[in-house]
Amino acid sequence: MQTAPKLQIETARVEDDRTGLSIETLKRAFLDNLFYIQGKFPRLATQHDYYMALAYTVRDRLLQRWISTAATYTEQSSRTVAYLSAEFLMGPQLGNNLINLGIYDRVQQAIEELGLNLDTLLDQEEEPGLGNGGLGRLAACYLDSMATLEIPSLGYGIRYEFGIFKQGLQNGWQVEFTDKWLRLGNPWEIPRPDWAVQVKLGGYTEAYLDANGHYRVRWIPRQVVKGVPYDTPILGYQINTCNTLRLWSAQAPESFDFEAFNSGDYLGAVQEKISSENLSKVLYPNDNVSQGKQLRLAQQIFFVSCSLQDMIRILLRQKLPLSEFSQKFTVQLNDTHPAIAVAELMRLLVDEHGIAWDQAWDITRNSFAYTNHTLMPEALERWPVEMFGQMLPRHLEIVYEINHHFLDEVRAKFPDDGDRIRRMSLIDESGERFVRMANLACVGSYAINGVAALHTELLQKDVLHDFYQLYPEKFNNKTNGVTPRRFMVLSNPRLTHLLNDTIGDSWVQHLDHLQKLETSVEDASFRQRWWEIKQANKHDLATYIQAHNGITVDPESLFDIQVKRIHEYKRQHLMVLHIITLYNRLKANPNLDITPRTFLFGGKAAPGYMMAKLIIKLITSVADVVNNDPAVGDRLKVVFLKNFNVKLAQHIYPAADLSEQVSMAGKEASGTGNMKFAMNGALTIGTLDGANIEIREEVGPENFFLFGLTAAEVKALKASSYNPWNYYQSNPELKEVIDRLKAGDFSGGNPDLFRPLIDSLLSWDNYLLFADYQSYIEAQEKVSQAYRDRDRWVRMSILNTARMGKFSSDRSIAEYAADIWQTPSVKIELTDNARLSR
Ligand code: PLP
Incomplete structure (x- = not known):
């Protein structure tokens, strides 16, 4: 049998328009993108069109690094940090990418030679305000530092259609406007519909015996929502590592309920679509306070389930067994917003992949680490048991089961201490019953950290004192840091x-x-x-x-x-x-x-x-x-x-x-x-x-x-x-x-x-x-x-x-990597094509 000829892609031997970094190439690529992507020519183009053309020019240069990075991580099955956060307050991307690519000055010159002004173009960018404040911005600084320190990482979150509201003032009072940040398009993201996953909500559970006669539980949901990932490249500072921020957008699995549609109920038919898409519609605009709203819980399970399913897909694609989940991934929970992950991973392992409870619990407990972010009592998340059970009937059973084993552990260490049991239980039973998310995070994680020395001390003494007494070895401090690339070099x-x-430029990395x-x-x-x-x-x-x-x-x-x-x-x-x-x-x-x-x-x-x-x-x-x-x-x-x-x-x-x-x-x-x-x-x-x-x-x-x-x-x-x-x-x-x-x-x-x-x-x-x-x-x-x-x-x-x-996020991330994650850094070489074109 004749073998098919191997596909040959001619490797560019000269600088090409998608990778080259000379001023002439940058100018050519910019005009090319204006023409072919924006569909504009200079006489018709707005400043925003120019911004978009430049953003695509820069994105092309990220892509070669991005693909080399993904290829290396796949080949080496690298241990990876999955940073789960309901918020990523990224800020504008263009300027930061120019700094990290090391082409700021060159691009400035190229843009000027074209008769434009770089500051004006930078100012066109609508920032993705997908966070409230410190917590979301910290997640963004940490992505920058993980890439800069060559730590394989994936940021996982929600692609809110509307980010934090825009604030106006009327007669001295705050007024809020919707943040339509996607209105003119987002050049930094790439949708990956082929990696969409499904998330179940509502309904009920039922027990059954599987083919081997084992007792199993299945969940019959009331609603299924599709999560589609959108990826944004996260380039490290003057290095080839380009990690990924993966944000999930909610869609209805089918655009229409055809049964309702055919029976003439048009509005009913689109109802499901509307309610599904609501999940990623808007960021809750509260900082340091939990509102306890049903849609917020739905957002949390949505992005957590999508992310964990995605990690399992990656693991299986690399031909690794599920038992190695915690060797492949360490999952950092940025506050309790993603803490439902503890129950969801158990569900995926036990119900969907047939792993025995005890083994699944070992995997789960070795996979998560929890960062507490607040001492404000009103920020501690608790979900009414009834609401929780209606939306997540299977998770409630799992939480009860975890709680049962956990409280046995507490009783063994602290016999006859009913008060302690009441305080530590995953369920608050003092009045209306609540699921306590911080407790779930503490039980399901191998590490627990505060974000400054005093904060960690107060967690140990006060807010999480019982957990500190039970698991002193889990507690550690990781004082926050911020990236000097964005907040010094760019700003x-x-x-x-x-x-x-005066001192050379080594301070940017050190x-x-x-x-x-x-x-x-x-x-x-x-x-x-x-x-x-x-x-x-x-x-x-x-x-x-x-x-x-x-x-x-x-x-x-x-x-x-x-x-x-x-x-x-x-x-x-x-x-x-x-x-x-x-x-x-x-x-x-x-x-x-x-x-x-x-x-x-x-x-x-x-x-x-x-x-x-x-x-x-x-x-x-x-x-x-x-x-x-x-x-x-x-x-x-x-x-x-x-x-x-x-x-x-x-x-x-x-x-x-x-x-x-x-x-x-x-x-x-x-x-x-x-x-x-x-x-x-x-x-x-x-x-x-x-x-x-x-x-x-x-x-x-x-x-x-x-x-x-x-x-x-x-x-x-x-x-x-x-x-x-x-x-x-x-x-x-x-x-x-x-x-x-x-x-x-x-x-x-x-x-x-x-x-x-x-x-x-x-x-x-x-x-x-x-x-x-x-x-x-x-x-x-x-x-x-x-x-x-x-x-x-x-x-x-x-x-x-x-x-x-001390306050560089590089220092914080180096400490997370050494003390919590145990993630070695991975050097990224550019692929041949890319290297030749530099
Ligand atoms: N909001 C925005 C937009 C920020 O950039 C920051 C940065 O740190 C914060 C809030 C947090 O401020 P603070 O740490 O002073 O609360």
């Missing part, structure tokens, strides 16, 4: 050039090399350049503020900034109390010599969180009064920047003088914004909370403005019946601030507008603003003094950047 090119000129800057602190010309760079960044932000808020701010003033989700525990309103204090002082003494400040706020309030929305109204109302009072002049300005997101954040961190990290101690798990500010040379005013503590340790207490109660003091004060009224009565400046608010001085004479906020402060003040007020005001005096001594300030600023090495 702050001026600083990057100065750093590269952030601790920033230490080499310490010797430059004594160099006056270096300090001058440092100052000028900050001024230039502030100038850019002032231009943005002028354009977007119509407010003129002075770049010479101290830029005092708090940007993060609006939440009472984060205490944006503490900053407002300080602003009103300064305002009162100026009103009483118009000639007072104060350090001019520009106060900047940004952040979204959950749409249903009334107090957070009132805090935004408070900020904008105070801004209206302060900014327009001639007695104040240019000495104080207050600005609320609307729609804080990653894109805007990248303009803000480099322009900050002062970073406000003022949460009540014991509430912020870590924070990551605090790191982004400090590495860009902002000084921090902060409490001993989350990673602030470690930042202060690193930069030195003399380069950090500390105030407020410690977590232990907070606990003690709360235990001793705290009374905010006493602080109000005994502190004349605080009293004047509150009295002015009460009198309606910032609400057009309306004493009712801020009443809910004032009443809550005067009556219970859950987050101890009054207790920390005086200490905060005094620390702010020190800030003002320090800023007046420019030389001193610049030295402190340089030392902050120089000592932030």
Whole structure:
């Protein structure tokens, strides 16, 4: 028999338009994509068309690395991190990919030679806002670091059709708009319909005997939903590794219910399609609070089941037995949002693949690791047993079975301790019954970590104390980190050039090399350049503020900034109390010599969180009064920047003088914004909370403005019946601030507008603003003094950047890999075709 001739694909021996990196090739590829993908020619093209053409040009260059990476992992059956997260707050992709490919400058030149402007094109990108804040952004930083450290990884999440809402302001109040981020297309994703999977929901279970006479359970669902994966390449920094973010989109398995359709029930026929697609329709816009909604549970099982089925597909394709699941994959649970994975993997192994319970449990327990992200009690996820059972009848049985074995284990170690059993049970039976997702995550994982030293300590002492006593060996700390590629190189090119000129560019991959800057602190010309760079960044932000808020701010003033989700525990309103204090002082003494400040706020309030929305109204109302009072002049300005997101954040961190990290101690798990500010040379005013503590340790207490109660003091004060009224009565400046608010001085004479906020402060003040007020005001005096001594300030600023090495997400990921995942790095060589074309 004659063998068919082998297909020959001619290997390109010259630079080709999809891989080449010379300026000429980049220009040709760009115009080619404009023509063939956008279907436009320059006279008709919009700036967005140009952005798309450039994005495709860059994506082509990622693809050769992506395919080489996938091929290598497949050949070597590499151990892989599956990072399960309901949120990935990626930020714009184009600029970051240019940095990581190492072609930023070249592309800039190519674009300019074509008569266009790269900044304008970068600005066209609609960011995928598939997260709420810190947790989702952390997942994105970790993808960057895993790729940069050559760790095989897959990020798994949901391709929400609408991400976090867009925030507008109307009369100073937050208004929400749908985030239609996919409206103009997403050039970074590739759909993989051939790897779609099905997820069951609702219905009932029934027992049966299989062909071997074994007792089995099958689940007859009420609804089946199809999950279609969309893949985004995640390139490491100047390296060939290109990992994958795989996001699942929900579809109905059939477009129509033909039976209903044929009987004339058109709306009924599309009903199923609508309800299926709802699963990936919208991100729940809550940060640090769980709403307990049915659709949210459906989203969780949807992406978790899709992801686990996908991992099993990969395992089987590599001809590995299911018993090796936990050798092939380590599955990191980013908070409890994906914790249902513990029950779902059991179901897949036992029901669908016929593995015995005990063996399946061994596999499961060795596969998962759980990151806790919060100390807020309202964020701990619990699902009413009834709702859970209706949607996931089989999972409820499995949870009960796991619980049965688990509580036996607890009883064996702690006999006759009924209280402990009640606390640790996977089912809360104290009233209405709930499934406790954190407990399920703790039982089903081989490692449990907090995200900063204090947070892990508080988990062990308090929130997860019982689990710590049972499984001390599972607990470990992994202090968060952030990627210096996006938050320094891309966001702050001026600083990057100065750093590269001074110490070389190795700090981008080894952030601790920033230490080499310490010797430059004594160099006056270096300090001058440092100052000028900050001024230039502030100038850019002032231009943005002028354009977007119509407010003129002075770049010479101290830029005092708090940007993060609006939440009472984060205490944006503490900053407002300080602003009103300064305002009162100026009103009483118009000639007072104060350090001019520009106060900047940004952040979204959950749409249903009334107090957070009132805090935004408070900020904008105070801004209206302060900014327009001639007695104040240019000495104080207050600005609320609307729609804080990653894109805007990248303009803000480099322009900050002062970073406000003022949460009540014991509430912020870590924070990551605090790191982004400090590495860009902002000084921090902060409490001993989350990673602030470690930042202060690193930069030195003399380069950090500390105030407020410690977590232990907070606990003690709360235990001793705290009374905010006493602080109000005994502190004349605080009293004047509150009295002015009460009198309606910032609400057009309306004493009712801020009443809910004032009443809550005067009556219970859950987050101890009054207790920390005086200490905060005094620390702010020190800030003002320090800023007046420019030389001193610049030295402190340089030392902050120089000592932030610890807070690279590369350090965090290296620790996860060494202590939890045991994932060796894998070198990626480009395929021949690619290598030849470089
Ligand atoms: N929201 C966005 C858009 C961010 O980029 C960040 C970054 O850290 C956060 C929220 C988290 O801020 P923080 O850690 O200060 O709460």
